[in-house]
Amino acid sequence: MTGAGHPVRLAVIGAGLIGRRHAEHVANEPGTTLTAIVDPSPAGREEAQRLGAPWFASFAEMLAAGRPEGVVIATPNQLHVSGGLEAVAAGLPAIIEKPLADDLAGAARLVATAEKAGVPLLTGHHRRYNPMIARAKEIVESGRLGRILALHGHFWLMKPDTYFDVPWRREEGAGPILLNLIHDVDLFRYLCGEIVSVQALSSNAVRGHAVEETAAILLRFESGALGTVTVSDSIVAPWSWELTTGENPAYPQQDQGCYQIGGTHGALSIPQLEVWSNRETRGWWEPLQRERVPFVPDDPLKVQIRHFCDVIRNGAAPISSGREGLATLAVIDAVKRAIRTGEAVAPAIPAASAA
Numbered sequence: 001m002t003g004a005g006h007p008v009r010l011a012v013i014g015a016g017l018i019g020r021r022h023a024e025h026v027a028n029e030p031g032t033t034l035t036a037i038v039d040p041s042p043a044g045r046e047e048a049q050r051l052g053a054p055w056f057a058s059f060a061e062m063l064a065a066g067r068p069e070g071v072v073i074a075t076p077n078q079l080h081v082s083g084g085l086e087a088v089a090a091g092l093p094a095i096i097e098k099p100l101a102d103d104l105a106g107a108a109r110l111v112a113t114a115e116k117a118g119v120p121l122l123t124g125h126h127r128r129y130n131p132m133i134a135r136a137k138e139i140v141e142s143g144r145l146g147r148i149l150a151l152h153g154h155f156w157l158m159k160p161d162t163y164f165d166v167p168w169r170r171e172e173g174a175g176p177i178l179l180n181l182i183h184d185v186d187l188f189r190y191l192c193g194e195i196v197s198v199q200a201l202s203s204n205a206v207r208g209h210a211v212e213e214t215a216a217i218l219l220r221f222e223s224g225a226l227g228t229v230t231v232s233d234s235i236v237a238p239w240s241w242e243l244t245t246g247e248n249p250a251y252p253q254q255d256q257g258c259y260q261i262g263g264t265h266g267a268l269s270i271p272q273l274e275v276w277s278n279r280e281t282r283g284w285w286e287p288l289q290r291e292r293v294p295f296v297p298d299d300p301l302k303v304q305i306r307h308f309c310d311v312i313r314n315g316a317a318p319i320s321s322g323r324e325g326l327a328t329l330a331v332i333d334a335v336k337r338a339i340r341t342g343e344a345v346a347p348a349i350p351a352a353s354a355a
């Protein structure tokens, strides 16, 4: 049944680390039903059994058995484009986990195909759905910080040595720039607008693997604002989204910050949501006041699923569309090119035609 009063029927493609969490939310949310898990692995089959959902080894087998109203694609990065194209060909709205694709050209082709077909595509940049970020966006857009001039972000944490026992994690492309910084960059774009130029340095000073451990990045926004962000998976520190927001209970939460956004009339710290401003006259001798802006926490993965239902049933505009995921990936691509060339690089989305 697809009537407005019935739960939205969703399938999860790829039931690994993150796919299992999506499947659980879809199975447990009152507004959704888990119609299928598609994952050829024995673990995928077990997960389907655990959640009492039909299991299929492939997308085609699932479709032959029945149509969901949408799919969540949480397969490895290299399968995002092919999986997304299958969903679009079947006319099924899809959330595709981040990064939208493992290469920019494939991502552009997928987005062009979905847009031409009129099939909604979402990129799984779930942090956008964190209620704290929704409030941060309201604060920035309300103008109470004045004109935004600078932004700073930290992604500093320690991935333990055992993390690197898996060979692909030691190779180029598997490091914190693609895996982690992409989340931060997506939020920076969401909060402060388009990024038009990037400069960057990277280092692998400690472990000596091909993959980067640390990077320092300069961003220029279309608005004229400037950003700095440093990322490292080799520093013991509390300053990262992961360790400060409490979003994922696997990380011990610290009462510290990970981003600061500064404007002519005030500054905002995230995730504390503290707005700093002068009471009357602006100036460095004037008293500085701090206001903590309240918000009601919720699990962004759940909010993302509810939003997906709103897109499917009510035609809501995606908060994190395929095109947004593509634009964020273009910034990551620019960071990598800036590291290689030592030059300032403008993020560029390649021209693409529908598949």
Ligand SMILES: NC(=O)c1ccc[n+]([C@@H]2O[C@H](COP(=O)([O-])OP(=O)(O)OC[C@H]3O[C@@H](n4cnc5c(N)ncnc54)[C@H](O)[C@@H]3O)[C@@H](O)[C@H]2O)c1
Pocket (backbone or CB within 6 Å): 013, 014, 015, 016, 017, 018, 019, 038, 039, 040, 041, 043, 044, 057, 058, 074, 075, 076, 077, 079, 097, 098, 099, 124, 125, 126
């Ligand atoms: N939003 C986030 O914070 C977040 C967090 C973790 C991972 N991710 C992303 O989610 C994706 C999956 O990551 P993961 O850590 O869960 O990986 P994973 O390796 O744990 O899981 C991938 C799953 O896909 C299955 N699979 C492989 N080929 C398939 C196919 N043809 N059809 C269906 N299923 C297939 C595998 O059997 C496996 O169960 C990646 O793109 C990753 O970047 C996002």
